[in-house]
Amino acid sequence: MRIGVSIIVLGLGLSAATGWTQQRHPEVTVQDPFIELHTGPGRGYPIFYVAERGETVTVLRRRTDWFQIEIPRGERGWVHLEQMARTLDPDGEAFEVPGFSLEDYTDRRWEVGMQYGDFGGANVISAFGGYGVTENLQLELWVGQALGRFSNSNMLNVNISHLMFPDKRVTPIFTLGAGTINTSPKATLVATNDRQDAMALAGLGVRTYLTRRFVFRTEYKAYVVFTSRDDNEEVREWKAGFSFFF
Amino acid sequence: MESRFLVLFLMAITALGLGACSRQRAVAADESGQPPVIEPEVHRREIEQARIDTEDFEVGVYAGQLSVEDFGVNSVVGAHFTYHVTEGFFVDVSGGRSDTERTSFERLSGAAQLLTDSEREYSYYNLSLGYNILPGESFIGRNRALNTALYVIGGVGKTDFAGDDRFTLNVGIGFRLMPLDWLAVHADLRDYIYDIDLLGQEKTSHNLEARIGVSFFF
Numbered sequence: 001m002r003i004g005v006s007i008i009v010l011g012l013g014l015s016a017a018t019g020w021t022q023q024r025h026p027e028v029t030v031q032d033p034f035i036e037l038h039t040g041p042g043r044g045y046p047i048f049y050v051a052e053r054g055e056t057v058t059v060l061r062r063r064t065d066w067f068q069i070e071i072p073r074g075e076r077g078w079v080h081l082e083q084m085a086r087t088l089d090p091d092g093e094a095f096e097v098p099g100f101s102l103e104d105y106t107d108r109r110w111e112v113g114m115q116y117g118d119f120g121g122a123n124v125i126s127a128f129g130g131y132g133v134t135e136n137l138q139l140e141l142w143v144g145q146a147l148g149r150f151s152n153s154n155m156l157n158v159n160i161s162h163l164m165f166p167d168k169r170v171t172p173i174f175t176l177g178a179g180t181i182n183t184s185p186k187a188t189l190v191a192t193n194d195r196q197d198a199m200a201l202a203g204l205g206v207r208t209y210l211t212r213r214f215v216f217r218t219e220y221k222a223y224v225v226f227t228s229r230d231d232n233e234e235v236r237e238w239k240a241g242f243s244f245f246f
Numbered sequence: 247m248e249s250r251f252l253v254l255f256l257m258a259i260t261a262l263g264l265g266a267c268s269r270q271r272a273v274a275a276d277e278s279g280q281p282p283v284i285e286p287e288v289h290r291r292e293i294e295q296a297r298i299d300t301e302d303f304e305v306g307v308y309a310g311q312l313s314v315e316d317f318g319v320n321s322v323v324g325a326h327f328t329y330h331v332t333e334g335f336f337v338d339v340s341g342g343r344s345d346t347e348r349t350s351f352e353r354l355s356g357a358a359q360l361l362t363d364s365e366r367e368y369s370y371y372n373l374s375l376g377y378n379i380l381p382g383e384s385f386i387g388r389n390r391a392l393n394t395a396l397y398v399i400g401g402v403g404k405t406d407f408a409g410d411d412r413f414t415l416n417v418g419i420g421f422r423l424m425p426l427d428w429l430a431v432h433a434d435l436r437d438y439i440y441d442i443d444l445l446g447q448e449k450t451s452h453n454l455e456a457r458i459g460v461s462f463f464f
Contacts, residue, residue: 026297040393042333042381061299061427063463064333068427114337114373116402123413125373125402145404147413186410214331242337242375244329 025058025070028087028095035087037077041066049075057087065212105209105245106167108132111140113217113243120235122148126155128243135166142179153183157201173219175203181225197233198226213244301428304328306461308342308432314368314407315442315451317346322368322455328376336376338399342455343369346407360444365409370438372416374401384423393424405440405453412440418455432459 034050041063051057051071060068065081087095111130118124126144133139137160144155157179165171177200184194205219218240225233305327312322324342331337346366352358376399383391400417418436425431438453 024297039383039391040381042378042395044381045383045393059298061301063301064330066333067298116373123402125404125413127373145411147404147411152411212332214335244331 025060026089027056027058028084028089030055030057031088032083032086035079035083037069037071037075037079038066039077041068041078043080045078049077059084102169102209105215108245110246111138111215111243112246113215113241115217115219115239115241117219117237117239117241119144119146119153119237119239120148122146122151122153124237124239126239126241128159130161130243132166136163137161138163140175140177142177149186151183151185153181155179155181155199157199159201159203161203161205163207169209171207173203173205173207173217175201175205175219175221177201177203181223195228197228200224200226213246215243215245217241217243301463302330304330304336304430304461304463306430306432306459308434308457308459310434310455310457310459312342312344312368312453312455314344314346314453316349316445317366317368318348320344320346320368322457324457326459326461328461333381334378336378336397338374338376338401339372340374341369341371343367361408365407368405368407370403370405370414372401372403372414374399374403374416376400376420378422395422396420397422399436403438405438408442408444412442414438414440428463430461430463432461433457434459 030051030053032053034052035057036047037049037051038045039048049071051069055071057069057071060070060076062068063078066078067081067084068076068078070076081097084095085097089095109132111128111132113128113130115126115128116124117126124144124146126142128140128142130138130140140159140161142155142157142159144153144157146153146155157177159175159177162174163171164173179199179201180196181199182194182196201221201223203219203221205217208216210216219238221237221239223235223237225235227233305325307323307325309321309323311319313319322342322344324340326338326340328336328338344367346368349360352360376397378395378397380396382394382396384394385391397420398418399420400415403414403416405412405414416436416438418434420432420434423431423433434455434457436455436457438455440451440453441448442451443449
């Protein structure tokens with residue numbers, strides 16, 4: 001915990017430092033009759049100024065779909081991505097704004113997500129990171145924590161997922177994986193030992209591209225836990241959650 | 247007569263074939279072509295996207311008071327990491343810790359101890375989804391307007407308390423004030439909800455947290 005806090009404090013220091021360093025910012029020329037400067041990065045913030053056609057403005061920073069610009073008279077405001085896309089860079093070419101579209105989603109390599117669901121009657125919280133090895137195959141590392149009435153489990157799995165239609169908005173996913181599960185019974189029960197077992201899984205899911213970097217993913221997984229007892233344990237899991245691609 | 251037609255036909259086909267070949271050759275010659283007489287000197291000054299500082303991430307720390315049901319009101323500290331997906335939605339990972347005090351029963355009875363010292367430590371993590379319901383501006387004096395947002399947030403997580411990990415729901419409301427473009431001050435109210443069977447029968451416990459924090463966009 002203490003290490004975690006110190007890392008975060010260090011991170012704060014670094015991010016603050018980047019906030020103070022002076023950078024050379026890109027400049028673009030307004031091509032529309034005018035572009036609207038909002039007071040904040042959101043559609044509800046009022047328009048307080050406009051930059052006219054032919055004016056050169058400096059792009060300071062971007063937050064979600066909004067760009068903070070500075071006009072030659074010194075005013076600073078936020079411009080929406082749609083209007084930024086109609087400005088010109090110094091060569092007279094259209095300013096290329098990386099939005100996040102279905103095409104970007106198709107080209108994605110990295111995916112990070114969180115899910116919540118039911119793991120054999122227990123609440124399960126999972127997080128994963130995935131890397132697209134090919135267009136269809138994704139290698140994923142999952143960590144999960146199942147919190148039940150009688151026991152809690154921590155899981156670590158490596159999965160390989162097959163995306164059937166990686167370029168479509170909705171695609172089925174098939175998953176195979178293996179990992180370990182560490183189960184500890186609740187403290188209020190009769191003291192039993194923690195146990196660690198190997199596990200394997202097969203899964204079926206649906207992944208839907210929502211908007212920008214947002215992906216909705218729902219999955220059903222069947223686990224086999226290789227216990228040290230005579231019988232292996234079978235657990236069914238349902239979960240759903242959001243992920244983001246980069 | 248027939249043979250003459252045949253000859254003409256063959257000649258026509260040969261001529262067509264030769265024509266096609268020579269056209270292909272002509273195209274090939276153009277492509278491999280001589281260097282242009284004038285080499286245009288074009289200096290492209292393209293804007294590298296990386297130079298636009300994208301600030302969709304936010305990291306921050308907070309401190310406040312956490313009311314743990316039956317175990318008093320105690321100070322809490324924590325940290326959070328937020329990713330702003332759109333101007334409305336954001337996802338948040340947060341974690342905090344607190345030390346709880348003795349219950350009234352433990353105090354009155356004197357000797358009886360429900361929990362050991364390590365079990366009295368309270369820590370949690372949460373994965374939540376938030377939405378800025380009321381973005382706006384606040385005015386300080388005549389000349390300054392600061393961007394603000396009132397947001398609602400909710401999610402799932404884990405609380406480690408009284409010797410067990412407990413599945414925890416959280417709901418809350420918060421206010422973000424931005425004195426600088428990259429600096430935010432937060433005031434948050436959260437309710438952490440979990441089932442606990444420590445005092446005999448299982449019950450749902452609500453644990454309210456009030457906190458203020460500071461965060462940086464990067």
